Amino acid sequence: MSFRERTSRILLSAPVLRLSSIITTLFGISIFVFLVLRVIPGDSIVGAFGIETGVLTPDQIAELKVYYGIDKSLPMQYLSWIQSFLSGNMGYSYSTGISVASLTAKSLPVTIELALIGTILGVVMGIAIGTFSARKPGSIRDFGGQLFGLLALAVPGFVLSTAIVTVMANKFHYFPNGYEFVRPWEDPWMNFQQMMFPGLVLGIAVAAPVMRTTRSALLETIDKDFVRTAIGKGVNSRKVQSRHILRNSLIPIVTMTGIQFGYLLGGAVIVENIFSLPGMGRQVLYAINKREYATVQSSVMIFAILFITINVITDLIYRKIDPRIKK
Amino acid sequence: MTQPLLSVTELGISTVQDPRTLVNRVSFEIMAGEAVGVVGESGSGKTLTALSILGLLPRGVAVANGSINFEGNDLTNTSLENMQKIRGSEISMVYQDPMTALNPVMKLGRQLLEVIEAHEKLDASSVARVEVALRDVGIPQVERAMESYPHEFSGGMRQRVMIAMALLLSPKLLVADEPTTALDVTIQQQILALVSEERRKRGMSMLWITHDLGVVANLVDRLIVMYAGNIVEAGTVEEIFNNPQHPYTHGLLSSLPSRSDKSRKRLTSIPGVPQKPWLVGNTCAFAPRCFKASEICTSASPKLVGTLEKSVSCFHPMGGN
Amino acid sequence: MKRDPLKPKGGFHYYLQSTSGVVGAVLLLFMVIVSICAVFGWLPHDPLEQNVLSAMKGPNSHYWFGTDEFGRDVFSRTLDGMRRSLTVSISAVSIAAFFGVILGILSGYLGRWFDQLIVRLSDVIFAFPAILLALAIVSTLGNSWFDTALAIAVVYTPIFIRVARGPVLTVKEMDYVKVTRILGFSSPRILRKHILPNVTAPIVVQIALSLSWAILTESGLSFLGLGTQPPNASLGLMVAEAQPIAVFAWWALFFPSAFITIVVVGLNLVGDGLRDALDPARRSS
Secondary structure, eight states: OOHHHHHHHHHTSHHHHHHHHHHHHHHHHHHHHHHHTTOOHHHHHHHHHHSTTOOOOHHHHHHHHHHHTTTSOHHHHHHHHHHHHHTTOOOEETTTTEEHHHHHHHHHHHHHHHHHHHHHHHHHHHHHHHHHHHHSTTSHHHHHHHHHHHHHHHSOHHHHHHHHIIIIIIISOOOGGGSOOOOTTTOHHHHHHHHHHHHHHHHHHHHHHHHHHHHHHHHHHHTSHHHHHHHHTTOOHHHIIIIIIIHHHHHHHHHHHHHHHHHHHHHTHHHHHHTTOOSHHHHHHHHHHTTOHHHHHHHHHHHHHHHHHHHHHHHHHHHHHOTTSOO | OOOOSEEEEEEEEEESSSOOEEEEEEEEEEOTTOEEEEEOOTTSSHHHHHHHHTTOOOTTEEEEEEEEEETTEEGGGSOHHHHHHHBTTTEEEEOSOTTTSSOTTSOHHHHHHHHHHHHSOOOHHHHHHHHHHHHHTTOSSHHHHHTOOGGGSOHHHHHHHHHHHHHTTOOSEEEEESTTTTSOHHHHHHHHHHHHHHHHHHTOEEEEEESOHHHHTTTOSEEEEEETTEEEEEEEHHHHHHSOOSHHHHHHHHTSOOSSOTTOOOOOOOSSOOOOGGGOOSSOTTGGGOTTOOGGGGTSOOOOEEOSSEEEOOSSOOOOO | OOOOTTSGGGGHHHHTTOHHHHHHHHHHHHHHHHHHHHHTTOOSSOTTOOOGGGTTOOSOSSSTTOBOTTOOBHHHHHHHHHHHHHHHHHHHHHHHHHHHHHHHHHHHHHOHHHHHHHHHHHHHHHTSOHHHHHHHHHHHHOSSHHHHHHHHHHHHHHHHHHHHHHHHHHHHHSHHHHHHHHTTOOHHHHIIIIIHHHHHHHHHHHHHHHHHHHHHHHHHHHHTTSSSOTTSOOHHHHHHHHGGGTTTOHHHHHHHHHHHHHHHHHHHHHHHHHHHHHOTTOOOO
């Protein structure tokens, strides 16, 4: 094979194409975030000077100037932002004087923990109810399962959360989230209690689409020829369920799980707010209220990166599950 | 007179909701060691009849009446446990489409071992047994095949694997539902030869479903012809081919191209389209397309009369003998 | 009599056969009627009128859903809130559907670099959870109902692009369309006769579904204080305001929540019913 052939083989191979596609999307996202948030650097920093709460040191202000690229044209501002971002300078929150990077380092793990708990709960519930429903389609059980799915979807997370807060905090006077947040390594039990309610709310929200996906995947698989072959061989029902039906239904379920987890990372804003969890969502909300565009911009960018990462990981997982997909 | 291995009596199959008859009062027997072919167009009910033996009817379709007797058990009325014992070890089935009949995410070796696992204990010799079975059906590089997935094989190879799987526990009866229809002609011949050979070696009974009369001539001892959910004629292969009694059978045979006929005449076909079984009332199902039809054919339904060697269900059987 | 299953009007008869579709339509209709009443001001009380003496009273003959801590009639406020939610959502989804469908069809039909660009753009927006993006956009735009609608529209446009683009790609590849192109039929004609009928069904279903998500997003935003501002009534805002007093006045929390749930359930059921009615394969749930 000639050098040209070898190079083009590598350049056009699937993983490289995928990677370049991801990078382009990320750039697209950064442009989008930049434009949408219409950062007008002059206003932000002058505003900071004018506000008494500005605690930025001259060094930090200088870094912000670089970050925003004041006095440069819009495309140049974008470029200097990208440069700064990639080198770790994500701006400063001028109401607290802390860099966005270190704020994020503290808040991101909280959000990830919450998202994990919510996703796991949701997937377990969703698969359980979905399987339950799929066993007898069209029956009362099925109706019940689908009703659950519908309600889990329709009752907004903030309503459920508010109800929990009302009942637990105001009625039973049991509200672990009323205390300062503790990290899992500081006090695992307290941390668990603080994650319990918000995790449940998110879990219910995740369970609905997972249940629907599980149910339809199972129903579709049950009618497939190879299931008939397995039954025709005399394999017992339990093994047919697990080895043939479930294993072949996994792909859509894994896809949905990945999507939900990625979604929770950003979509948990409201729940974090209600249950006073110091996660990324609350960070963004706080920044929006204080008009701190740097924080909002960088945080949103981070969310997007995380989401894409999860997509890639999900992709890798189903290359493992389905031998038909070529590496 | 020995007892038949399989005895189907007045079998009726219909849809569960909004009941429509799909198979109407079908009766036949298969003796030990005997191969019986079932011929008919699509919609004739032949596949459903075959599937009903092992209780593999699709959702929404069920046995409505009649019985299927196998070694003293009525398969339409027996426990799930009993059925599971019979499936794969006493009676095995090979299906029409090899591309979809195997689990795409399970290695072939595992799928074959599953048959053994379902009926006996798996042990050191099991793998060897499976490898021998694969070699017997002509799969090359057996060790690699065991570790492969179905999508790595062609249709013909997959069908061979299915056959190996079906024959693994030496069943007394093999039910084959058009296993060569989805394959091209040369492969078809190979598979047919393979099955014939295996059958002869083991003295196994066989029920072979097909729409292609040509395929069946050298393969089976007796033939059953089905139309619109009914059996219209049955008998030995010689009798059917040389002396077809039912106009439909006659039509089927006439439509076969013949190598010896150099006249280059147009192939004859049976006019009209296949009748839907549930629309047949108290008439002969074939009447609308029959060149011998008369008034009685549309006012009453004919019964199957005759012997094991030759029987026909018609008001105007075609003379001869 | 043969009906062309692709034409939505012909599917009305089938829609009625779907129980969920009918139930959903009834629920939805109820909410629409209620909102219309609010639009014309046909409410028992002024949603903004405060009456401290009657504060925190449970449902009674005078105040059907009770009163909140300022003595405002929860019933009137709920209806008014529903009106706002529906207004914002319908506006948002209309904008999203309009631009999304046009872009989607053009993208699928014209293909090549334009298609790639549009698809990339949609992927970018898809990378964000709806609430987060809507939050971010609203923070820069403002609090008016139109700004909220615009923010939600941006978030939900890509899904319409995707839904419209799919059938276009499929139809474009079909032999009969290729033949028409070779024969020299004009593009607009092909678009009209072949592509539009195939695109209408999924779009209609998607509109129902997107409306339900839009309502959830809008109420989420106003719950956070980033939508309708007090003292105006908005379902999300009412839930937020009810939280401190819910222990004493469950009705202030219950009714706005129930209304949100009902309208979302209704829209989802309508979406399911439409899907069953318009899908030629007629798959049921």
